Every structure is written in C-alpha cells, then in structure tokens.
Amino acid sequence: MKEIRLSKSCLTNKEKEAVASVLNKEFLGMGKEVEVFENLLENFFNRPVVCVANGTAALHLAIQCSGIGSNDEVLVQSITYLASAQAITASGAKPIFCEVDQKTLTIDIDDAEKRINKNTKAIMPVHYGGGVGELNSIYEFAKKHNLVVIEDAAHAFGTNYEDNKVGSFGDVACFSFDGIKNITSGEGGCIVTDNEEMINNLKDARLLGVHGDTKKRYSNQRSWNIKVTSQGWRYHMSNIMAAIGIEQLKRFEELSSKRKNLAKTYDQKFLNVESLNRIGSDFKNIVPHIYPIMINKEIDRDKLRANLAEKNIQTGIHYFPNHLLEFFNTSESESLQLSEEIYTRLISLPLHPDLSSSEVEYVAENLLEHLN
Numbered sequence: 510m511k512e513i514r515l516s517k518s519c520l521t522n523k524e525k526e527a528v529a530s531v532l533n534k535e536f537l538g539m540g541k542e543v544e545v546f547e548n549l550l551e552n553f554f555n556r557p558v559v560c561v562a563n564g565t566a567a568l569h570l571a572i573q574c575s576g577i578g579s580n581d582e583v584l585v586q587s588i589t590y591l592a593s594a595q596a597i598t599a600s601g602a603k604p605i606f607c608e609v610d611q612k613t614l615t616i617d618i619d620d621a622e623k624r625i626n627k628n629t630k631a632i633m634p635v636h637y638g639g640g641v642g643e644l645n646s647i648y649e650f651a652k653k654h655n656l657v658v659i660e661d662a663a664h665a666f667g668t669n670y671e672d673n674k675v676g677s678f679g680d681v682a683c684f685s686f687d688g689i690k691n692i693t694s695g696e697g698g699c700i701v702t703d704n705e706e707m708i709n710n711l712k713d714a715r716l717l718g719v720h721g722d723t724k725k726r727y728s729n730q731r732s733w734n735i736k737v738t739s740q741g742w743r744y745h746m747s748n749i750m751a752a753i754g755i756e757q758l759k760r761f762e763e764l765s766s767k768r769k770n771l772a773k774t775y776d777q778k779f780l781n782v783e784s785l786n787r788i789g790s791d792f793k794n795i796v797p798h799i800y801p802i803m804i805n806k807e808i809d810r811d812k813l814r815a816n817l818a819e820k821n822i823q824t825g826i827h828y829f830p831n832h833l834l835e836f837f838n839t840s841e842s843e844s845l846q847l848s849e850e851i852y853t854r855l856i857s858l859p860l861h862p863d864l865s866s867s868e869v870e871y872v873a874e875n876l877l878e879h880l881n
C-alpha cells in the first residue's frame with residue numbers, strides 16, 4: 510500500500526503548463542502574471558490585495574504597515590505555526606502568548622484580556638485549521654481596547670464566516686499559498702484590506718520600500734531613479750508563483766469541496782467516539798487546511814503515531830506551543846497550562862484533495878482500531 514501523506518501539493522498539467530509558459534517568456538520576476546493573480550484575488554475577496562513571497566512576509570508587512578514596532582505588544586495564541594510569532598518579532602514587537610478555546614483552538618479572548626496593558630497594539634487571531642472561532646467577538650474586543658486585528662488566515666483561504674469570505678471584511682487578513690495550503694502558488698501569500706493607505710505602503714514595502722515600483726514592474730519596467738522613505742523588504746511574488754496561483758484559483762471550487770468532503774468523512778467516522786474530540790467541524794463554511802483531533806489524555810500519542818506509520822499513514826502535530834520555545838521564553842513568560850495539555854493530545858490526520866474517501870476511511874478505521 511502506498512504511503513498516505515499528511516499533506517501534499519495537488520497539481521494538474523494546467524499548473525505545469527502555466528509555469529512552462531513563464532519559463533519560456535524568460536521573465537521570471539514580478540510582472541504581468543503577478544498583476545493578473547492579484548486582480549483575480551481582488552475579485553475573489555472584493556477587496557484590494559497585495560501578493561507577497563509567503564504568508565510569513567504577509568504577516569510581517571501587515572504588522573509593520575499597521576504602524577506596530579518596538580515596544581509594542583501583539584496578542585497571539587501560543588498554539589500556532591511558528592511563523593505567526595516570528596512575524597511579530599521580525600517587526601520589533603513582542604508576541605504575548607494566549608490560551609486557546611478548546612473547541613476551535615482559536616484564541617481565548619478572556620485569557621487575552623488578562624494580558625492587555627498600555628503597550629498592547631494588536632491582536633492576531635489565527636484561523637486554526639481554517640475555522641475562525643468567534644470572530645465577531647474578537648472584533649468587538651479589539652474595538653473596546655483600541656487594537657488592530659491582523660488575521661492570520663494562512664489556513665483559511667475560502668472559509669466563510671456569517672456568509673462572508675474571510676478576508677472580505679475586517680481590518681487586515683494574511684493568507685499563505687505555500688505548497689500544501691487550500692490553494693498554492695508554490696510558495697507565496699497575500700494581504701487583504703480595504704485600507705487604501707495601507708495597500709500603497711504594502712506595495713512599496715514588498716519591493717524594498719521603492720515608491721511606485723509595483724506599477725513599473727507590472728509594465729515590465731524597473732525603477733532606476735528611486736525614492737525610498739521607509740524600511741522595505743524583498744518580499745514580492747514572482748511570475749512563476751503567480752502562474753501556479755492563477756491555475757489553482759480556477760480550481761478553488763474543486764479543491765475546497767474535496768477538502769470539505771474528506772473532513773466530513775472523518776467527522777462521520779468519529780461521531781460518537783468518546784476517546785477523541787473533533788475540532789471545528791462546521792465544514793459547510795470552513796475549508797479545512799488540516800484535520801486535527803484531540804485524543805484523550807490516557808492514550809499514548811507516540812505509540813498511536815508509530816502504529817499508524819506502520820500502516821503507511823503519516824500524521825502530524827499542529828503545533829508545538831510557541832511560549833515554550835527558547836527564543837520567546839523570556840523570564841517573565843509564564844506557563845499556559847491548557848495549551849501545554851492540549852499540545853500533548855493533538856494529532857493531525859492526512860488531509861489533501863488527492864486523497865480518496867476510501868483512503869480517509871482506512872485512516873479513520875486504523876485510528877479507531879488502535880483507540881479500541
């Protein structure tokens with residue numbers, strides 16, 4: 510039996526032909542394809558979009574262009590991909606790690622509220638697995654405390670919240686298009702906001718701060734006589750990446766409905782199983798990027814993972830709590846008991862659009878067999 514991968518890039522000849530076409534033009538940097546991809550994404554979100562090199566860069570630039578920097582604090586859940594926290598420190602600000610809600614593994618607002626002080630400038634809700642939790646409450650909370658909301662929507666491309674696409678409302682949302690995300694551009698990411706001033710700053714900041722360079726590049730030109738007034742980075746997207754992204758966006762319906770259906774298949778199998786907890790589960794609205802579950806404390810996770818590995822089933826753990834990492838673990842940081850406990854119980858099962866429902870059933874049955 511072939512190995513059932515935890516996640517993978519799911520590509521057709523369309524993406525391969527699109528890349529070949531860019532290679533044949535011998536214009537690989539940022540140009541026409543990036544402009545086209547950005548325009549398609551603007552139609553998708555019905556809002557301005559800036560494409561960048563990856564989701565981490567999207568977060569970093571969104572923080573910087575929200576005017577957040579040294580001495581500022583950003584509230585973020587501890588259980589998230591390292592990128593959320595590193596993007597905060599990259600901008601000079603400090604991540605303040607918070608607990609998560611046990612049902613959705615999104616940020617626990619009550620816990621976050623305890624950690625607010627005069628330096629708190631922003632909250633970064635992470636849309637764990639593609640679900641957004643109580644996003645309205647987060648916006649109310651942010652309004653009450655005068656905080657910017659920088660949504661880490663890396664997992665949530667295509668997810669709906671109260672009939673609106675994530676990214677189509679709110680302050681600013683950052684997406685990732687890395688190889689295994691809901692849609693991919695190889696690597697890549699984007700920032701979505703309706704703040705025009707921020708959009709202009711983001712466009713310059715992704716090109717080393719060179720004023721107006723985006724327009725030049727879209728017409729295959731470069732800026733020689735430059736004006737620079739702020740810190741920028743080389744964070745732009747390339748034509749090769751955009752070419753893949755354009756084809757993946759055309760496949761969004763197909764890719765997202767496959768993910769949803771597979772997650773529903775797992776859910777069905779785990780419906781009344783007492784030794785595990787499902788997370789999220791609103792797969793009418795959520796486009797799931799991963800399928801994590803929480804197993805009961807008594808179950809030895811390493812043994813379970815080893816057993817599944819023997820059956821050719823890859824698993825993962827999303828994620829190691831960031832507050833325990835040496836880099837962030839300053840003397841003042843305290844333990845986050847709930848996050849630490851949840852971490853020991855998390856296991857992610859294979860989920861990607863190239864899986865068949867019988868493969869998902871095979872994974873679920875082997876897991877259940879072990880639990881029983």
Ligand SMILES: Cc1ncc(COP(=O)(O)O)c(C=O)c1O
Pocket residue numbers: 563564565566589590592593635661663664684685686687696697698
């Ligand atoms: C929650 C979260 N935030 C941010 C990122 C960063 O995205 P990228 O890998 O494109 O830099 C990821 C990517 O995996 C992620 O899972």
